[in-house]
Amino acid sequence: xxxxxxxxxxxxxxxxxxxxxxxxxxxxxxxxxxxxxxxxxxxxxxxxxxxxxxxxxxxxxxxxxxxxxxxxxxxxxxxxxxxxxxxxxxxxxxxxxxxxxxxxxxxxxxxxxxxxxxxxxxxxxxxxxxxxxxxxxxxxxxxxxxxxxxxxxxxxxxxxxxxxxxxxxxxxxxxxxxxxxxxxxxxxxxxxxx
Numbered sequence: 001x002x003x004x005x006x007x008x009x010x011x012x013x014x015x016x017x018x019x020x021x022x023x024x025x026x027x028x029x030x031x032x033x034x035x036x037x038x039x040x041x042x043x044x045x046x047x048x049x050x051x052x053x054x055x056x057x058x059x060x061x062x063x064x065x066x067x068x069x070x071x072x073x074x075x076x077x078x079x080x081x082x083x084x085x086x087x088x089x090x091x092x093x094x095x096x097x098x099x100x101x102x103x104x105x106x107x108x109x110x111x112x113x114x115x116x117x118x119x120x121x122x123x124x125x126x127x128x129x130x131x132x133x134x135x136x137x138x139x140x141x142x143x144x145x146x147x148x149x150x151x152x153x154x155x156x157x158x159x160x161x162x163x164x165x166x167x168x169x170x171x172x173x174x175x176x177x178x179x180x181x182x183x184x185x186x187x188x189x190x191x192x193x194x
Contacts, residue, residue, distance in 0.1 A: 009087035010035070016073050025074045026087065034058055034099045035091045040084035041118075042161055044092035050165040051098030052174035056187075057116035058083055060107040063190075064115035080154075102174070104190040107182060109139040116182060117160055119154025121147045121162040126181065129157050141183050158182065 002025045011028030026033075042103070061083060066075050068082070078085035100181055106113045114137075122145030130136035132155045146163035159181040167177050175187060 007087050007089040009089075018073055023073060026078075026085075027120050030059065030062065031099060032088075033062065033085065033102055035094050035096050036087045036089075037062075038095040038098055039092045040086040041091045042095070042165075044094045046165045047168035048094065049113070049168035049172060049174045049177065050100060050161070051095050052102050053159065053164050053168070053177040054118070054161065054175050055095075055098045055102045056105045056107060056174060056178060057118050059102070059105065060116040061118075063113045075112050099141065104189060106188050107139075107178060107185045108188045109182075109185050113188075114139055114182070114185065116178075117155070117158035118161060118164075118181075119156055119158065121145065121150040121153045122156045122160045123152030124148045125152060126154040126160060126163075132157055133136060139185050143181065 009026050009028070010032040011026055014025040014027055015023055016023045027034075037058050038051055038054050041058065042051060062076060065082065068075060069077065076082040076085075107116050108114060117140065124147065125147055126140075126143050126145050128136050128142050129140050140158055145160040146166045147160045150162045159178070164177045164181070167180065168174075172180070178187075179185065
């Protein structure tokens with residue numbers, strides 16, 4: 001392997017043989033996983049409150065989608081198809097701080113953790129889930145994306161990452177950002193099984 005291509009991961013790596021193919025799976029604790037997701041999804045130079053909003057949304061998305069790809073032997077892809085994940089090699093002090101300060105925080109609707117969908121930029125206005133998928137979601141409504149001037153990138157459902165950073169730069173906290181993009185949600189903290 002070329003030195004420029006090396007990546008580091010927390011947890012353990014599992015190599016699985018299935019249907020005549022080998023799949024490398026990173027079995028990692030949730031909070032360590034998020035340390036590799038946040039900097040892969042959002043630039044580390046962005047506002048801390050945007051990073052915190054991203055951490056809470058990404059944690060909620062991951063938990064709501066556990067087992068999504070069980071037929072392949074793992075939970076989530078490491079690409080934007082689920083959530084971009086760069087392992088320990090992607091970690092930065094700024095984004096790790098956001099994960100640590102929001103540890104265990106999730107978004108719920110009617111006492112269930114929600115798949116907190118997000119995208120890079122709506123190009124002006126987010127859209128209802130039913131415009132992309134087969135049905136609407138009660139916790140996602142179309143709102144101004146606060147990302148005018150950026151090209152639409154992604155499905156447009158839920159939180160606009162560019163919009164989250166712009167709101168943070170205007171003084172919004174992570175919780176205010178999330179309450180803006182997701183409707184009638186509540187914040188909860190995961191219980192530890194110690």
